[in-house]
Amino acid sequence: MDTKNIYANTYPSKFHHFLSLHHPQRSKKSLFAILSLLLLLLLAYNGVSLFCLDVTKFSSSLMYAPKVENQPSIPTTRLSLLKNSRTWVLFKNGSSIHKPKQRQKQRPTVFKFLGSKARTEQFSARVKEFFDEKLSNSSCNVKFFMTWISSLESFGERELFTIESLFKSHPNGCLIIVSDSMDSRGGLQLLRPFSDKGFRVTSISPDFDYLLKNTVAESWFDRLKKGDVNPGWVSLGQNLSNLLRLALLYKFGGVYIDTDVIILKSFAPLRNSIGAQTVDVETGNWSRLNNAVMIFDQGHPLVYMFIEEFALTFNGNLWGHNGPYLVSRVVSRVKTRPGCDFNVLPPTAFYPVGWTVIRTLFVGGTANDEAHSKWLNAKLTQIRGQSFAVHLWNRQSRELKVEEGSVIGHIMQDCCVLCNSSASTF
Missing domain, CATH: 3.90.550.20 (Spore Coat Polysaccharide Biosynthesis Protein SpsA; Chain A)
Known part of the structure; x- marks a missing residue:
């Protein structure tokens, strides 16, 4: 007869009291083990899910990196002509990785x-x-x-x-x-x-x-x-x-x-x-x-x-x-x-006014501005007498309108052959 039976036969009341105390503890331990196992499985599942999501985001960032907002603006010609430049892939969080540059060269725009x-x-x-x-x-x-x-x-x-x-x-x-x-x-x-x-x-x-x-x-x-x-x-x-x-x-x-x-x-x-x-x-x-x-x-x-x-x-x-x-x-x-042998001609030959004051040639004279009208007539006489050409400095004068009575207005009348140009679109 084993020890448990001897103890049960000898002390029946105490044995039943012992079972009543320890059986719930075994049940609790079993339940705790099951819950722990479920928790571990849940954590493992979440970890795998997070990893998959991160990989997806990483791949998405890599594929669409050229469209990231706020990238430095680099001219197309510079990108295609700089042979030794490095290629970098940018991510939304500001980080970057080096991507080997392909050897194929494109014809610049x-x-x-x-x-x-x-x-x-x-x-x-x-x-x-x-x-x-x-x-x-x-x-x-x-x-x-x-x-x-x-x-x-x-x-x-x-x-x-x-x-x-x-x-x-x-x-x-x-x-x-x-x-x-x-x-x-x-x-x-x-x-x-x-x-x-x-x-x-x-x-x-x-x-x-x-x-x-x-x-x-x-x-x-x-x-x-x-x-x-x-x-x-x-x-x-x-x-x-x-x-x-x-x-x-x-x-x-x-x-x-x-x-x-x-x-x-x-x-x-x-x-x-x-x-x-x-x-x-x-x-x-x-x-x-x-x-x-x-x-x-x-x-x-x-x-x-x-x-x-x-x-x-x-x-x-x-x-x-x-x-x-x-x-x-x-x-x-x-x-x-x-x-x-060569000749350097004076500014009056081709550049009678500099780019900083080209606007003055587009302004017409008015009765209220006697000083400008006097300057206008003197400048027109000088240009007609001494200049072979007039450089208009397009970067500075492109948006200027030719006013009536201006130096440019007079020159347009002097130099046209079709004579259908409009001062408003010049």
Whole structure:
């Protein structure tokens, strides 16, 4: 007989009392064990659920990271051209991880300005044909070039009036607008009023490879296309325009003008010339030149130096560094170099007013402001007598209205050939 039975037979009342005390305790322990097991299962289930949710959120953040709000704004051209830049994936909580950059390179958006390959390959032949007097049955006493890097729709009244003023002073001149957007049916339609009057004007898409061949800028441009040149924050199109005008003058010779320049008189007497924008008040020497108007012979050494300077010192983060400041730097170094003859014309030639006061040319005279009316008449007389052209400084004057009786109002009357431009849309 086991101990339990002996204890039960000997002390029956105490045994039953013992069972009454310990049976509920065993029940409680069993219940507690079951509850603990259920709690552990519940915690395990919640942990798995949370983990799955976190993974889902992580994956979602990774997939849509480019759309995170408040990301730094980076130009498309900069992203596609910076070969050695790192790619980072940003998350909503501000953290980031490094994502290996893919080797595939994309063609920068700005290179749409360069034109399609089929059209650019025809550039040389089209230019030569346009300037060929035998094929055109008319002479071309002055060759003009413009560049246009914007859309066709933005070629407006002011740009068209620049063409009017050109043919008013040079009825036998020739103008090529080097532009991809203007080299189109729409561009042809815009220029038709001039061609219908017998003026020689056309638009041709640029071929940079041809224009830069055998210059220092040839290798620079190759590196740019490969993504090995940092384009900087200044518009790459603007800087390519700075280079394009130099290449055109070096390759063909002639006159380059910006599309916001009104021509007042013939450029025929000018040769190998560039204009000063400002002069030193004390010495009378020029302090800054500008590249909005340039006249040079084909293959001129100074123009080659400009191209060389562009390729060797390019900086896309400084406005004007590859344009007005570039020509100023080079000319300051070659003032007395033999075999490099050129002329620096005074500001009155092309820049009779600076960009800070261009507004004054748009303001008309009033009977109540005798001082301004007197200044207006004196300035108009000076410009008509001493200036070959007037640079309008588009960045500062684009939104200005031409008031009646203003200097610009008088100049528009002097220089039109179609004479249908509206002062309100100029």
